[in-house]
Amino acid sequence: MRALAGVSLEVEQGEFFGLLGPNGAGKTTLINVIAGLVRADVGTARVMGADVLTEYRRARQQLGVVPQELVFDPFFTVRETLRLQSGYYGLRRNDPWIDEVMHHLDLTAKADANMRSLSGGMKRRVLVAQALVHKPPVIVLDEPTAGVDVELRQGLWRFVRRMNRDGHSIVLTTHYLEEAEAHCSRIAMLKEGRIAALDTTRNLLGSFSGVELRLHLDREVLPAGLPGSVLEADGAQFRLRLASYRDLEEALARLRQAGVGIREMELAPPDLEEVFLRVTGRGS
Secondary structure: OOOOOOOOOOOOOOOEEEEEOOOOOOHHHHHHHHHOOOOOOOOOOEEOOEEOOOOHHHHHHOEEEEOOOOOOOOOOEHHHHHHHHHHHOOOOOOHHHHHHHHHHOOOHHHOOOEHHHOOHHHHHHHHHHHHHOOOOOEEEEEOOOOOOOHHHHHHHHHHHHHHHHOOOEEEEEOOOHHHHHHHOOEEEEEEOOEEEEEEEHHHHHHHHOOEEEEEEEOOOOOOOOOOOEEEEEEOOEEEEEEOOHHHHHHHHHHHHHOOOOEEEEEEEOOOHHHHHHHHOOOOO
């Protein structure tokens, strides 16, 4: 079985790109190929034009990866860890940038703390800082907010959005689909090692998802000919799935024509979770 099969995509410079999919879809494998940690048996991968195999030094200089796993050396402090990471890229006297990164990730107070003494959330902040010490033009965030508190998420996203505005390309994998919907301008969805969908976030929401209409009527029977499909019916309360807002206009018109009174109505707009479930075949 292939972990990846025929995946072909290009992330534009300065883009905020989402890479989504269920567990085992191939997201981390693709990231490992890009980072040079896994060698693909066919095909090529490039970072800012540098081939990850034949030009691996230049490719890795262009890339910063925040991994899922909490990997750290317990014998160093936070500042020493970031200085050591800078040294891997041949950077000396990098403390001004290290100080700035620590400030934005709220690590300044822990600069001289030993890594093994940090909480899980703090260790993840250090992982993010390590990926940024050499100011890479491409930043890959593999589940960066998994298991961390709300405060860190908010601070992290503020910093990442700033980096993106400054021209850094961001590639994000996350199971928090609201994060991808809020930040990514374009999204690829993987399923069983293949790209199941690739488009702008706006187009994905419009193409794959519909509109959910929740109604509380003055009777327990819907009139005939109503567009969409009934998801749930409980007495005089109904949940309908409509294909578009045009169907909403038609549904309301038919209710009026049938003399049906609406006591309560709620409209749930399309969301990325619904798109994800449909694309990966896990929705109803």
